[in-house]
Amino acid sequence: MRRRAAGAGVTGSPVAPGAPLLSIRNLRKSFGSNLVLDDVSLDVGPGECVVLIGASGSGKSTLLRCVNLLEVVDDGVIELAGTDITDPRADADTVRSRVGIVFQAFNLFPHLSVLANITLSPVKVHGVPRAEAEARALAMLERVGLSDKANAKPDELSGGQQQRVAIARALVNSPVLMLLDEVTSALDPELVGEVLSLLRELKDEGMTMLIATHEMGFARQVADTVCFLDGGRLAEVGPPEQLLAEPREPRTRQFLARIIEAGRL
Amino acid sequence: MARAPQSIAPAGRTDWQPSPLQRQRLAYRRGRTIRSAVTAALSTLVLLAVVIGAVTSSPGWPRVQETFFNWDKAKESFPAVAAGLWLNIRVMLVCAVAVVILGLALAILRTLRGPVFFPLRMFAAAYTDLFRGLPLILVLLLLGFGVPALSLAGVSFQPVVVYGGAALVLTYSAYVAEVFRAGIESVHPSQRAAARSLGLSNAQALRYVVLPQAVRRVLPPLLNDFVSLQKDSGLISILGVVDAIRAAQISTATDFNYTPYIVAGFLFVCLTIPLTRLTDWVARRQGWYGVGGGAV
DSSP, rough: OOOOOSSSTTTTTOOOOOOEEEEEEEEEEEETTEEEEEEEEEETTTOOEEEEEEOOSHHHHHHHHHHHSSSSSSSEEEEETTTTSSSTTSHHHHHHEEEEEEEOOOOTTTTTHHHHHHHHHHHHHHOOOOOHHHHHHHHHOOOOTTGGGGSSSSGGGGGHHHHHHHHHHHHTTTTTTEEEEEETTEEETHHHHHHHHHHHHHTTTOOOOEOOOOOOOHHHHOSSSEEEEEEEEEEEEEOOHHHHHSSHHHHHHHHHHHHHHHTTO | OOOOSOOOOOOOOOOOOHHHHHHHHHHHHHHHHHHHHHHHHHHHHHHHHHHHHHTTTTHHHHHHHHOOOOHHHHHHHHHHHHHHHHHHHHHHHHHHHHHHHHHHHHHHHHHHHHHHGGHHHHHHHHHHHHHHHHHHHHHHHHHIIIIIHHHHHTTSSSOOHHHHHHHHHHHHHHHHHHHHHHHHHHHHHHHHHHHHHTTTHHHIIIIIIIIIHHHHHHHHHHHHHHHHHHGGGGGGGGTTOOSHHHHHHHHHHHHHHOOHHHHHHHHHHHHHHHHHHHHHHHHTTTTTOOOOOOOO
Protein backbone atom coordinates (compact mmCIF):
# COMPACT_ATOMS: atom_id res chain seq x y z
CA MET A 1 0.00 0.00 0.00
CA ARG A 2 1.35 3.41 -0.94
CA ARG A 3 1.04 6.14 1.58
CA ARG A 4 1.08 9.84 0.85
CA ALA A 5 4.41 11.25 -0.18
CA ALA A 6 6.79 12.27 2.54
CA GLY A 7 7.80 15.88 2.73
CA ALA A 8 4.72 18.05 2.95
CA GLY A 9 2.87 17.37 6.16
CA VAL A 10 5.31 14.83 7.51
CA THR A 11 7.00 17.24 9.83
CA GLY A 12 3.54 17.23 11.29
CA SER A 13 1.32 19.31 13.44
CA PRO A 14 3.07 22.40 14.73
CA VAL A 15 3.93 22.22 18.38
CA ALA A 16 2.20 24.80 20.51
CA PRO A 17 4.77 27.31 21.78
CA GLY A 18 6.24 26.15 25.04
CA ALA A 19 4.81 22.63 24.74
CA PRO A 20 7.23 19.70 24.68
CA LEU A 21 7.79 17.98 21.34
CA LEU A 22 8.19 14.64 23.09
CA SER A 23 6.49 13.93 26.36
CA ILE A 24 7.05 10.64 28.17
CA ARG A 25 4.90 10.02 31.23
CA ASN A 26 5.08 7.11 33.69
CA LEU A 27 6.59 4.79 31.10
CA ARG A 28 6.96 1.18 32.14
CA LYS A 29 8.49 -1.66 30.18
CA SER A 30 9.51 -5.13 31.25
CA PHE A 31 10.85 -8.16 29.46
CA GLY A 32 9.36 -11.11 31.30
CA SER A 33 10.13 -10.60 34.98
CA ASN A 34 12.91 -8.13 34.17
CA LEU A 35 11.67 -4.59 34.76
CA VAL A 36 13.68 -2.44 32.32
CA LEU A 37 11.89 0.92 32.58
CA ASP A 38 10.10 1.84 35.76
CA ASP A 39 7.91 4.93 35.89
CA VAL A 40 10.05 7.06 33.59
CA SER A 41 8.78 10.60 32.90
CA LEU A 42 10.67 13.00 30.64
CA ASP A 43 9.89 15.98 28.43
CA VAL A 44 11.94 17.08 25.42
CA GLY A 45 11.22 20.50 23.97
CA PRO A 46 11.56 21.46 20.30
CA GLY A 47 15.23 21.90 19.37
CA GLU A 48 16.34 20.48 22.66
CA CYS A 49 19.10 17.93 23.01
CA VAL A 50 18.61 15.48 25.88
CA VAL A 51 21.36 13.01 26.67
CA LEU A 52 20.73 9.75 28.53
CA ILE A 53 23.62 8.33 30.52
CA GLY A 54 23.82 5.25 32.69
CA ALA A 55 25.40 1.84 32.92
CA SER A 56 24.76 -0.88 30.35
CA GLY A 57 21.37 -2.41 31.04
CA SER A 58 20.02 0.71 32.75
CA GLY A 59 17.29 1.06 30.10
CA LYS A 60 18.70 3.75 27.78
CA SER A 61 18.32 1.73 24.60
CA THR A 62 14.91 0.39 25.58
CA LEU A 63 13.68 3.93 26.18
CA LEU A 64 14.77 4.95 22.67
CA ARG A 65 13.25 1.80 21.17
CA CYS A 66 9.95 2.53 22.91
CA VAL A 67 9.85 6.03 21.41
CA ASN A 68 10.38 4.52 17.91
CA LEU A 69 7.63 1.94 18.68
CA LEU A 70 10.12 -0.87 18.27
CA GLU A 71 8.89 -2.06 21.68
CA VAL A 72 5.33 -2.19 22.98
CA VAL A 73 5.18 -0.40 26.33
CA ASP A 74 3.61 -2.03 29.39
CA ASP A 75 2.14 1.19 30.69
CA GLY A 76 2.47 4.94 30.45
CA VAL A 77 2.14 7.44 27.62
CA ILE A 78 4.52 8.74 24.96
CA GLU A 79 3.26 11.87 23.20
CA LEU A 80 4.91 13.19 20.06
CA ALA A 81 3.79 16.75 19.27
CA GLY A 82 0.67 16.21 21.35
CA THR A 83 -0.31 12.86 19.80
CA ASP A 84 -0.32 9.71 21.93
CA ILE A 85 1.87 7.35 19.89
CA THR A 86 1.49 4.51 22.41
CA ASP A 87 -2.22 4.29 21.54
CA PRO A 88 -2.72 0.89 19.86
CA ARG A 89 -4.65 2.67 17.11
CA ALA A 90 -1.67 4.90 16.25
CA ASP A 91 -0.10 4.13 12.86
CA ALA A 92 3.45 3.03 13.58
CA ASP A 93 4.66 3.91 10.06
CA THR A 94 3.45 7.50 10.38
CA VAL A 95 5.14 7.81 13.75
CA ARG A 96 8.40 6.31 12.46
CA SER A 97 8.50 8.62 9.46
CA ARG A 98 8.59 11.49 11.95
CA VAL A 99 11.16 9.90 14.27
CA GLY A 100 14.60 8.91 13.00
CA ILE A 101 16.68 6.35 14.87
CA VAL A 102 20.37 5.49 14.51
CA PHE A 103 21.72 2.30 16.06
CA GLN A 104 25.02 1.41 17.68
CA ALA A 105 25.82 -1.23 15.04
CA PHE A 106 24.83 1.05 12.08
CA ASN A 107 22.46 -1.65 10.71
CA LEU A 108 23.06 -0.60 7.11
CA PHE A 109 21.79 -3.10 4.55
CA PRO A 110 25.00 -4.76 3.29
CA HIS A 111 23.56 -5.80 -0.09
CA LEU A 112 22.56 -2.24 -1.07
CA SER A 113 24.73 0.69 -2.13
CA VAL A 114 24.95 3.72 0.13
CA LEU A 115 22.50 5.58 -2.10
CA ALA A 116 20.05 2.65 -2.18
CA ASN A 117 20.25 2.38 1.61
CA ILE A 118 19.09 5.98 1.88
CA THR A 119 16.41 5.91 -0.84
CA LEU A 120 14.83 2.60 0.22
CA SER A 121 12.37 4.07 2.70
CA PRO A 122 11.39 7.20 0.71
CA VAL A 123 10.75 5.13 -2.44
CA LYS A 124 9.17 2.00 -0.97
CA VAL A 125 7.34 3.41 2.06
CA HIS A 126 6.51 6.97 1.11
CA GLY A 127 6.11 6.62 -2.64
CA VAL A 128 8.59 9.35 -3.48
CA PRO A 129 9.62 9.17 -7.18
CA ARG A 130 13.06 7.59 -7.49
CA ALA A 131 14.68 10.64 -9.09
CA GLU A 132 13.46 12.91 -6.32
CA ALA A 133 14.47 10.43 -3.62
CA GLU A 134 17.95 10.16 -5.11
CA ALA A 135 18.30 13.92 -5.27
CA ARG A 136 17.32 14.14 -1.62
CA ALA A 137 19.66 11.29 -0.71
CA LEU A 138 22.57 12.97 -2.52
CA ALA A 139 21.83 16.23 -0.72
CA MET A 140 21.80 14.31 2.54
CA LEU A 141 25.13 12.62 1.69
CA GLU A 142 26.56 16.04 0.91
CA ARG A 143 25.30 17.12 4.30
CA VAL A 144 27.21 14.33 6.07
CA GLY A 145 30.26 14.86 3.82
CA LEU A 146 30.09 11.59 1.87
CA SER A 147 28.77 12.60 -1.56
CA ASP A 148 31.64 10.72 -3.23
CA LYS A 149 30.54 7.42 -1.61
CA ALA A 150 27.02 7.24 -3.08
CA ASN A 151 27.73 4.10 -5.11
CA ALA A 152 29.95 2.36 -2.56
CA LYS A 153 28.76 -0.67 -0.63
CA PRO A 154 28.64 -0.30 3.18
CA ASP A 155 31.53 -2.74 3.73
CA GLU A 156 33.81 -0.49 1.66
CA LEU A 157 33.41 2.32 4.21
CA SER A 158 35.04 2.92 7.56
CA GLY A 159 32.90 2.59 10.68
CA GLY A 160 32.62 6.36 11.04
CA GLN A 161 31.54 6.72 7.42
CA GLN A 162 29.01 3.92 7.83
CA GLN A 163 27.54 5.61 10.86
CA ARG A 164 27.31 8.92 8.97
CA VAL A 165 25.44 7.09 6.20
CA ALA A 166 23.10 5.64 8.83
CA ILE A 167 22.48 9.18 10.11
CA ALA A 168 21.79 10.38 6.55
CA ARG A 169 19.38 7.46 6.12
CA ALA A 170 17.53 8.47 9.26
CA LEU A 171 17.44 12.15 8.23
CA VAL A 172 16.12 11.62 4.69
CA ASN A 173 12.48 11.40 5.81
CA SER A 174 12.80 14.82 7.50
CA PRO A 175 12.11 13.56 11.02
CA VAL A 176 11.10 16.00 13.76
CA LEU A 177 12.99 13.97 16.35
CA MET A 178 16.23 12.00 16.14
CA LEU A 179 17.00 9.09 18.46
CA LEU A 180 20.68 8.11 18.70
CA ASP A 181 21.56 4.90 20.49
CA GLU A 182 25.25 4.82 21.48
CA VAL A 183 26.15 5.74 17.93
CA THR A 184 29.89 5.92 18.63
CA SER A 185 30.25 2.79 20.81
CA ALA A 186 31.23 0.52 17.90
CA LEU A 187 33.74 2.98 16.42
CA ASP A 188 37.50 3.19 16.67
CA PRO A 189 38.47 6.15 18.87
CA GLU A 190 39.87 8.18 15.95
CA LEU A 191 36.55 7.85 14.09
CA VAL A 192 34.35 9.00 16.98
CA GLY A 193 35.09 12.66 16.32
CA GLU A 194 33.62 12.84 12.81
CA VAL A 195 30.30 11.41 14.01
CA LEU A 196 30.10 13.60 17.09
CA SER A 197 30.86 16.79 15.15
CA LEU A 198 28.06 15.88 12.72
CA LEU A 199 25.66 15.54 15.64
CA ARG A 200 26.86 18.88 17.01
CA GLU A 201 26.02 20.51 13.65
CA LEU A 202 22.59 18.87 13.66
CA LYS A 203 21.91 20.33 17.05
CA ASP A 204 23.01 23.77 15.89
CA GLU A 205 20.52 23.47 13.02
CA GLY A 206 17.76 23.02 15.57
CA MET A 207 17.17 19.25 15.39
CA THR A 208 15.51 17.80 18.46
CA MET A 209 17.57 14.87 19.71
CA LEU A 210 17.40 12.19 22.35
CA ILE A 211 20.83 10.59 22.69
CA ALA A 212 22.05 7.60 24.65
CA THR A 213 25.82 7.75 25.02
CA HIS A 214 28.87 6.85 27.06
CA GLU A 215 30.77 9.91 25.74
CA MET A 216 30.60 12.21 28.77
CA GLY A 217 32.68 14.92 27.12
CA PHE A 218 30.26 15.02 24.22
CA ALA A 219 27.30 15.01 26.61
CA ARG A 220 28.72 18.03 28.39
CA GLN A 221 29.19 19.92 25.11
CA VAL A 222 25.89 19.31 23.34
CA ALA A 223 23.34 18.38 26.00
CA ASP A 224 20.78 20.89 27.19
CA THR A 225 19.76 18.31 29.76
CA VAL A 226 21.43 15.14 31.01
CA CYS A 227 19.38 12.27 32.44
CA PHE A 228 20.99 9.59 34.56
CA LEU A 229 19.18 6.25 34.29
CA ASP A 230 19.78 3.70 37.01
CA GLY A 231 18.07 0.33 37.06
CA GLY A 232 15.33 1.52 34.72
CA ARG A 233 14.50 4.65 36.70
CA LEU A 234 15.45 8.28 36.08
CA ALA A 235 17.66 8.80 39.09
CA GLU A 236 18.72 12.37 38.30
CA VAL A 237 17.93 14.98 35.68
CA GLY A 238 19.75 18.27 35.29
CA PRO A 239 21.84 20.57 33.12
CA PRO A 240 25.16 18.96 32.14
CA GLU A 241 27.37 21.41 34.06
CA GLN A 242 25.49 20.54 37.28
CA LEU A 243 24.82 16.82 36.80
CA LEU A 244 28.25 15.90 35.45
CA ALA A 245 30.20 18.12 37.83
CA GLU A 246 28.17 18.20 41.04
CA PRO A 247 25.72 15.28 40.96
CA ARG A 248 23.21 15.35 43.79
CA GLU A 249 22.38 11.64 43.87
CA PRO A 250 24.93 9.22 45.38
CA ARG A 251 24.21 6.72 42.58
CA THR A 252 25.10 9.33 39.95
CA ARG A 253 28.29 10.14 41.83
CA GLN A 254 29.26 6.46 41.94
CA PHE A 255 28.59 6.04 38.21
CA LEU A 256 30.62 9.11 37.24
CA ALA A 257 33.45 8.06 39.57
CA ARG A 258 33.70 4.73 37.74
CA ILE A 259 33.69 6.54 34.39
CA ILE A 260 36.51 8.85 35.49
CA GLU A 261 38.44 5.85 36.76
CA ALA A 262 38.10 4.27 33.31
CA GLY A 263 39.47 7.49 31.79
CA ARG A 264 36.32 8.26 29.85
CA LEU A 265 35.54 11.75 31.21
CA MET B 1 12.70 22.43 29.02
CA ALA B 2 13.20 18.93 30.32
CA ARG B 3 11.63 18.38 33.69
CA ALA B 4 12.47 15.91 36.36
CA PRO B 5 9.93 13.18 36.94
CA GLN B 6 7.20 14.31 39.30
CA SER B 7 7.83 11.47 41.67
CA ILE B 8 10.48 8.84 41.96
CA ALA B 9 8.95 5.64 43.22
CA PRO B 10 10.93 3.53 45.68
CA ALA B 11 13.08 0.90 44.00
CA GLY B 12 11.76 -2.60 43.44
CA ARG B 13 8.06 -1.89 43.64
CA THR B 14 6.12 -5.09 43.36
CA ASP B 15 2.64 -3.68 43.80
CA TRP B 16 2.39 -2.41 40.22
CA GLN B 17 -1.08 -2.39 38.72
CA PRO B 18 -1.83 -1.33 35.14
CA SER B 19 -3.17 2.21 34.92
CA PRO B 20 -6.76 2.71 33.70
CA LEU B 21 -5.35 3.85 30.35
CA GLN B 22 -3.26 0.69 30.04
CA ARG B 23 -6.31 -1.42 30.93
CA GLN B 24 -8.19 0.31 28.11
CA ARG B 25 -5.34 -0.46 25.72
CA LEU B 26 -5.21 -4.10 26.77
CA ALA B 27 -8.98 -4.39 26.30
CA TYR B 28 -8.65 -2.82 22.86
CA ARG B 29 -5.86 -5.23 21.89
CA ARG B 30 -7.90 -8.20 23.17
CA GLY B 31 -10.78 -7.00 21.01
CA ARG B 32 -8.49 -6.83 17.99
CA THR B 33 -7.14 -10.31 18.69
CA ILE B 34 -10.66 -11.76 18.89
CA ARG B 35 -11.63 -9.96 15.69
CA SER B 36 -8.55 -11.32 13.90
CA ALA B 37 -9.30 -14.86 15.07
CA VAL B 38 -12.94 -14.61 13.94
CA THR B 39 -11.88 -13.20 10.55
CA ALA B 40 -9.33 -15.99 10.10
CA ALA B 41 -11.87 -18.68 11.01
CA LEU B 42 -14.53 -17.23 8.72
CA SER B 43 -12.23 -16.86 5.72
CA THR B 44 -10.95 -20.43 6.23
CA LEU B 45 -14.51 -21.79 6.39
CA VAL B 46 -15.57 -19.88 3.28
CA LEU B 47 -12.54 -21.08 1.32
CA LEU B 48 -13.08 -24.70 2.43
CA ALA B 49 -16.78 -24.50 1.54
CA VAL B 50 -15.95 -23.16 -1.93
CA VAL B 51 -13.31 -25.83 -2.62
CA ILE B 52 -15.41 -28.71 -1.27
CA GLY B 53 -18.48 -27.41 -3.08
CA ALA B 54 -16.61 -27.11 -6.38
CA VAL B 55 -15.11 -30.62 -6.14
CA THR B 56 -18.22 -32.47 -4.94
CA SER B 57 -20.52 -30.76 -7.44
CA SER B 58 -18.33 -31.75 -10.39
CA PRO B 59 -19.99 -34.25 -12.75
CA GLY B 60 -17.45 -37.02 -12.14
CA TRP B 61 -17.34 -36.72 -8.36
CA PRO B 62 -19.42 -39.83 -7.54
CA ARG B 63 -17.05 -42.01 -9.55
CA VAL B 64 -13.94 -40.37 -8.10
CA GLN B 65 -15.35 -40.80 -4.62
CA GLU B 66 -16.06 -44.47 -5.29
CA THR B 67 -12.58 -45.06 -6.75
CA PHE B 68 -10.38 -43.00 -4.42
CA PHE B 69 -12.34 -42.38 -1.21
CA ASN B 70 -14.15 -45.65 -0.57
CA TRP B 71 -14.50 -46.14 3.18
CA ASP B 72 -15.04 -49.91 3.05
CA LYS B 73 -12.04 -50.39 0.79
CA ALA B 74 -9.98 -48.18 3.12
CA LYS B 75 -10.89 -50.32 6.13
CA GLU B 76 -10.18 -53.50 4.20
CA SER B 77 -6.72 -52.42 3.00
CA PHE B 78 -5.61 -50.64 6.17
CA PRO B 79 -3.96 -53.61 8.00
CA ALA B 80 -1.77 -54.55 5.02
CA VAL B 81 -0.77 -50.94 4.31
CA ALA B 82 0.01 -50.27 7.98
CA ALA B 83 2.14 -53.42 8.13
CA GLY B 84 4.00 -52.20 5.03
CA LEU B 85 4.52 -48.82 6.68
CA TRP B 86 6.38 -50.52 9.53
CA LEU B 87 8.97 -51.57 6.94
CA ASN B 88 9.20 -47.96 5.69
CA ILE B 89 9.82 -46.77 9.24
CA ARG B 90 12.59 -49.31 9.81
CA VAL B 91 14.23 -48.51 6.48
CA MET B 92 14.03 -44.81 7.23
CA LEU B 93 15.59 -45.13 10.71
CA VAL B 94 18.50 -47.29 9.56
CA CYS B 95 19.10 -45.12 6.49
CA ALA B 96 18.99 -41.89 8.54
CA VAL B 97 21.84 -43.09 10.77
CA ALA B 98 23.91 -44.22 7.77
CA VAL B 99 23.18 -40.95 5.93
CA VAL B 100 24.38 -38.82 8.85
CA ILE B 101 27.61 -40.76 9.20
CA LEU B 102 28.39 -40.88 5.48
CA GLY B 103 27.26 -37.28 4.89
CA LEU B 104 29.39 -35.93 7.73
CA ALA B 105 32.42 -37.90 6.51
CA LEU B 106 31.98 -36.52 2.99
CA ALA B 107 31.58 -32.97 4.28
CA ILE B 108 34.76 -33.26 6.34
CA LEU B 109 36.63 -34.69 3.35
CA ARG B 110 35.59 -31.71 1.27
CA THR B 111 36.77 -29.19 3.85
CA LEU B 112 40.21 -30.78 4.32
CA ARG B 113 43.01 -28.41 3.37
CA GLY B 114 46.42 -29.22 1.98
CA PRO B 115 47.54 -30.72 -1.34
CA VAL B 116 47.95 -34.23 0.17
CA PHE B 117 44.20 -34.48 0.52
CA PHE B 118 43.44 -33.48 -3.06
CA PRO B 119 42.32 -36.99 -4.14
CA LEU B 120 39.99 -37.25 -1.14
CA ARG B 121 38.56 -33.80 -1.80
CA MET B 122 38.08 -34.69 -5.45
CA PHE B 123 36.41 -38.00 -4.57
CA ALA B 124 33.99 -36.28 -2.18
CA ALA B 125 33.19 -33.56 -4.74
CA ALA B 126 32.65 -36.09 -7.53
CA TYR B 127 30.48 -38.25 -5.25
CA THR B 128 28.18 -35.39 -4.26
CA ASP B 129 27.99 -34.13 -7.85
CA LEU B 130 27.07 -37.59 -9.12
CA PHE B 131 24.49 -38.64 -6.55
CA ARG B 132 22.82 -35.24 -6.28
CA GLY B 133 22.45 -35.28 -10.06
CA LEU B 134 21.23 -38.86 -10.52
CA PRO B 135 17.47 -39.32 -10.10
CA LEU B 136 16.82 -41.51 -7.04
CA ILE B 137 14.70 -43.89 -9.10
CA LEU B 138 17.64 -44.58 -11.43
CA VAL B 139 19.94 -45.34 -8.50
CA LEU B 140 17.26 -47.68 -7.13
CA LEU B 141 16.98 -49.55 -10.44
CA LEU B 142 20.74 -49.77 -10.92
CA LEU B 143 21.32 -51.18 -7.46
CA GLY B 144 18.16 -53.27 -7.21
CA PHE B 145 18.40 -54.99 -10.58
CA GLY B 146 22.01 -54.30 -11.63
CA VAL B 147 23.97 -55.48 -8.60
CA PRO B 148 22.17 -58.86 -8.25
CA ALA B 149 22.82 -59.43 -11.96
CA LEU B 150 26.56 -59.10 -11.31
CA SER B 151 26.42 -62.38 -9.33
CA LEU B 152 29.28 -61.18 -7.12
CA ALA B 153 29.76 -63.22 -3.96
CA GLY B 154 28.97 -61.18 -0.84
CA VAL B 155 27.54 -58.17 -2.69
CA SER B 156 24.86 -59.73 -4.85
CA PHE B 157 22.16 -62.04 -3.48
CA GLN B 158 21.14 -59.72 -0.65
CA PRO B 159 17.48 -59.16 0.29
CA VAL B 160 15.96 -56.57 -2.06
CA VAL B 161 15.34 -54.14 0.81
CA VAL B 162 19.12 -53.83 1.31
CA TYR B 163 19.58 -52.52 -2.24
CA GLY B 164 16.69 -50.09 -1.75
CA GLY B 165 18.18 -48.83 1.50
CA ALA B 166 21.63 -48.51 -0.09
CA ALA B 167 20.22 -46.40 -2.92
CA LEU B 168 18.52 -44.09 -0.42
CA VAL B 169 21.76 -43.76 1.57
CA LEU B 170 23.86 -43.04 -1.51
CA THR B 171 21.54 -40.29 -2.73
CA TYR B 172 20.67 -38.68 0.59
CA SER B 173 24.22 -38.68 1.95
CA ALA B 174 25.18 -36.47 -1.01
CA TYR B 175 22.49 -33.94 -0.05
CA VAL B 176 23.28 -34.12 3.65
CA ALA B 177 27.02 -33.73 2.98
CA GLU B 178 26.33 -30.41 1.28
CA VAL B 179 24.19 -29.26 4.23
CA PHE B 180 26.97 -30.16 6.66
CA ARG B 181 29.58 -28.46 4.47
CA ALA B 182 27.53 -25.26 4.38
CA GLY B 183 27.38 -25.41 8.18
CA ILE B 184 31.11 -25.99 8.57
CA GLU B 185 31.95 -23.13 6.23
CA SER B 186 29.51 -20.80 8.00
CA VAL B 187 31.54 -20.96 11.22
CA HIS B 188 33.75 -17.89 11.15
CA PRO B 189 37.47 -18.61 10.54
CA SER B 190 38.29 -16.71 13.73
CA GLN B 191 36.76 -19.59 15.70
CA ARG B 192 39.24 -22.03 14.16
CA ALA B 193 42.04 -19.51 14.69
CA ALA B 194 41.10 -19.16 18.37
CA ALA B 195 41.04 -22.95 18.80
CA ARG B 196 44.41 -23.35 17.06
CA SER B 197 45.86 -20.53 19.17
CA LEU B 198 45.02 -22.58 22.28
CA GLY B 199 47.08 -25.47 20.92
CA LEU B 200 44.25 -27.63 19.58
CA SER B 201 45.17 -29.62 16.48
CA ASN B 202 43.27 -29.11 13.26
CA ALA B 203 41.21 -32.24 13.94
CA GLN B 204 40.55 -31.21 17.55
CA ALA B 205 39.51 -27.72 16.43
CA LEU B 206 37.09 -29.35 14.00
CA ARG B 207 35.77 -31.82 16.57
CA TYR B 208 35.38 -29.55 19.59
CA VAL B 209 34.85 -26.06 18.16
CA VAL B 210 33.73 -26.02 14.52
CA LEU B 211 31.47 -29.07 14.25
CA PRO B 212 29.33 -28.41 17.34
CA GLN B 213 28.52 -24.92 16.05
CA ALA B 214 28.07 -26.13 12.46
CA VAL B 215 25.70 -28.99 13.34
CA ARG B 216 23.59 -26.76 15.58
CA ARG B 217 23.27 -24.24 12.78
CA VAL B 218 22.22 -26.76 10.09
CA LEU B 219 19.92 -28.89 12.24
CA PRO B 220 16.68 -27.45 10.77
CA PRO B 221 17.62 -27.98 7.08
CA LEU B 222 19.01 -31.39 8.08
CA LEU B 223 15.70 -32.43 9.62
CA ASN B 224 14.04 -31.18 6.45
CA ASP B 225 16.11 -33.70 4.48
CA PHE B 226 15.00 -36.46 6.85
CA VAL B 227 11.34 -35.58 6.34
CA SER B 228 12.04 -35.99 2.64
CA LEU B 229 13.89 -39.30 3.24
CA GLN B 230 10.93 -40.56 5.22
CA LYS B 231 8.53 -40.29 2.32
CA ASP B 232 11.06 -41.26 -0.35
CA SER B 233 11.46 -44.56 1.51
CA GLY B 234 8.19 -45.39 -0.28
CA LEU B 235 10.10 -45.50 -3.57
CA ILE B 236 11.80 -48.79 -2.68
CA SER B 237 8.45 -50.38 -3.55
CA ILE B 238 9.49 -50.33 -7.22
CA LEU B 239 12.01 -53.08 -6.39
CA GLY B 240 9.17 -55.30 -5.23
CA VAL B 241 9.65 -54.84 -1.49
CA VAL B 242 6.26 -54.99 0.25
CA ASP B 243 6.21 -51.62 1.95
CA ALA B 244 3.17 -49.39 2.44
CA ILE B 245 3.02 -48.28 -1.21
CA ARG B 246 3.53 -51.82 -2.55
CA ALA B 247 0.87 -53.17 -0.16
CA ALA B 248 -1.52 -50.52 -1.45
CA GLN B 249 -0.68 -51.45 -5.02
CA ILE B 250 -1.39 -55.14 -4.36
CA SER B 251 -4.72 -54.28 -2.79
CA THR B 252 -5.56 -51.98 -5.72
CA ALA B 253 -4.75 -54.64 -8.26
CA THR B 254 -7.66 -56.83 -7.12
CA ASP B 255 -10.44 -54.39 -8.08
CA PHE B 256 -8.86 -51.20 -9.52
CA ASN B 257 -9.98 -49.21 -6.51
CA TYR B 258 -7.27 -46.63 -5.66
CA THR B 259 -8.38 -45.99 -2.09
CA PRO B 260 -5.41 -47.95 -0.61
CA TYR B 261 -3.03 -45.38 -2.13
CA ILE B 262 -4.93 -42.65 -0.32
CA VAL B 263 -4.65 -44.67 2.89
CA ALA B 264 -0.88 -45.02 2.38
CA GLY B 265 -0.59 -41.29 1.60
CA PHE B 266 -2.53 -40.44 4.74
CA LEU B 267 -0.24 -42.64 6.85
CA PHE B 268 2.88 -41.04 5.32
CA VAL B 269 1.58 -37.57 6.13
CA CYS B 270 0.85 -38.65 9.70
CA LEU B 271 4.40 -40.00 9.88
CA THR B 272 6.09 -36.83 8.63
CA ILE B 273 4.04 -34.26 10.57
CA PRO B 274 5.76 -34.94 13.93
CA LEU B 275 9.18 -34.58 12.31
CA THR B 276 8.10 -31.36 10.56
CA ARG B 277 6.85 -29.91 13.85
CA LEU B 278 10.08 -31.00 15.53
CA THR B 279 12.01 -29.12 12.85
CA ASP B 280 10.03 -25.94 13.50
CA TRP B 281 10.46 -26.32 17.24
CA VAL B 282 14.22 -26.86 17.01
CA ALA B 283 14.54 -23.87 14.68
CA ARG B 284 12.59 -21.62 17.02
CA ARG B 285 14.36 -22.79 20.14
CA GLN B 286 17.74 -22.02 18.60
CA GLY B 287 16.61 -18.61 17.42
CA TRP B 288 17.48 -19.92 13.99
CA TYR B 289 15.18 -17.45 12.31
CA GLY B 290 17.21 -14.29 11.88
CA VAL B 291 20.77 -15.42 12.48
CA GLY B 292 21.70 -13.76 9.18
CA GLY B 293 22.44 -10.04 8.94
CA GLY B 294 24.12 -8.37 11.89
CA ALA B 295 26.70 -5.64 11.74
CA VAL B 296 28.47 -5.00 8.45
